[in-house]
Amino acid sequence: MSGKPTTGPFEKTKGWLDWYNGPSKPGFKLPPGAVDAHCHVFGPGAQFPYAPERKYTPCDAGKDQLFALRDHLGFARNVIVQATCHGADNSALVDACLASNGKARGVATVRRSVSDEELQRLHAAGVRGVRFNFVKRLVDFTPKDELMEIAGRIAKLGWHVVIYFEAVDLPELWDFFTALPTTVVVDHMGRPDVSKPVDGPEFALFLKFMREHKNVWSKVSCPERLSVTGPRALQGEPGLESGAYKDVVPFARRIVEEFPDRVLWGTDWPHPNLKDHMPDDGLLVDFIPQIARTAELQRKLLVENPMRLYWAD
Numbered sequence: 114m115s116g117k118p119t120t121g122p123f124e125k126t127k128g129w130l131d132w133y134n135g136p137s138k139p140g141f142k143l144p145p146g147a148v149d150a151h152c153h154v155f156g157p158g159a160q161f162p163y164a165p166e167r168k169y170t171p172c173d174a175g176k177d178q179l180f181a182l183r184d185h186l187g188f189a190r191n192v193i194v195q196a197t198c199h200g201a202d203n204s205a206l207v208d209a210c211l212a213s214n215g216k217a218r219g220v221a222t223v224r225r226s227v228s229d230e231e232l233q234r235l236h237a238a239g240v241r242g243v244r245f246n247f248v249k250r251l252v253d254f255t256p257k258d259e260l261m262e263i264a265g266r267i268a269k270l271g272w273h274v275v276i277y278f279e280a281v282d283l284p285e286l287w288d289f290f291t292a293l294p295t296t297v298v299v300d301h302m303g304r305p306d307v308s309k310p311v312d313g314p315e316f317a318l319f320l321k322f323m324r325e326h327k328n329v330w331s332k333v334s335c336p337e338r339l340s341v342t343g344p345r346a347l348q349g350e351p352g353l354e355s356g357a358y359k360d361v362v363p364f365a366r367r368i369v370e371e372f373p374d375r376v377l378w379g380t381d382w383p384h385p386n387l388k389d390h391m392p393d394d395g396l397l398v399d400f401i402p403q404i405a406r407t408a409e410l411q412r413k414l415l416v417e418n419p420m421r422l423y424w425a426d
């Protein structure tokens with residue numbers, strides 16, 4: 114990996130943790146054609162300014178650094194998800210997709226005012242979905258009728274909707290989510306509270322959501338974000354052997370084993386808003402065989418599912 118995080122003309126949010134630029138080589142050998150199906154680009158801010166309405170200002174994390182990480186870890190492709198710090202200006206995302214030689218597809222953020230021409234331009238760049246965010250610390254509220262209107266328009270392009278929310282908010286969002294007319298992909302397992310039992314009512318509701326709605330998929334990503342007690346995956350520390358993020362394993366494993374054809378995995382590089390540590394992305398890859406325990410489950414999670422959703426054409 115080359116390149117160090119820079120900050121450009123913007124001042125980072127106080128306490129911001131930069132991505133770790135010395136990731137280890139994973140011990141786990143990814144299957145050929147593996148896709149990192151959730152990652153972001155931030156700026157660089159000098160070229161792609163952060164949005165005025167953003168809730169945080171990150172360090173830069175540009176496409177060259179993302180592609181270097183992809184190659185270092187052994188992924189073949191990326192799905193780049195529009196980060197909230199760029200609002201609905203998808204320029205950095207589009208630039209990265211276009212520069213990737215077909216190795217990156219995107220999930221954009223759009224407003225009701227987006228034109229059909231702009232949607233076509235995004236499609237041509239490789240965008241295949243839009244992201245609706247309900248995490249209050251990240252975005253201002255968007256009315257549900259606006260989101261439903263957008264969903265109806267992008268459905269015609271064959272795109273899907275990615276949703277990000279906290280587990281406690283699922284009951285209130287249920288009717289909206291289950292009325293969406295597209296495939297629906299949940300970010301980071303709907304952020305379960307992993308200090309609660311995997312068999313408890315909160316996670317049961319999430320499993321019911323997926324069980325009763327066959328159009329719902331889940332990213333089994335972000336153990337570093339969800340873990341409460343598990344040891345961290347830090348360079349120089351025994352990651353896999355000591356069971357890094359082990360409190361997250363039962364949740365992710367449950368989803369992978371019940372819904373093997375509707376799961377995706379991603380690094381979440383450059384890991385926005387982590388508060389107490391920055392993971393080694395190589396060790397995050399080493400987390401995968403704990404949650405997808407057979408070669409077949411790994412192939413579905415890392416190759417077949419993301420290819421079906423993002424590279425169907």
Ligand SMILES: O=C(O)c1cc(C(=O)O)oc(=O)c1
Binds near residue numbers: 195196338386
């Ligand atoms: O939990 C987060 O802070 C977070 C933020 C963003 C974003 O700002 O887009 O994306 C993620 O996947 C996760």
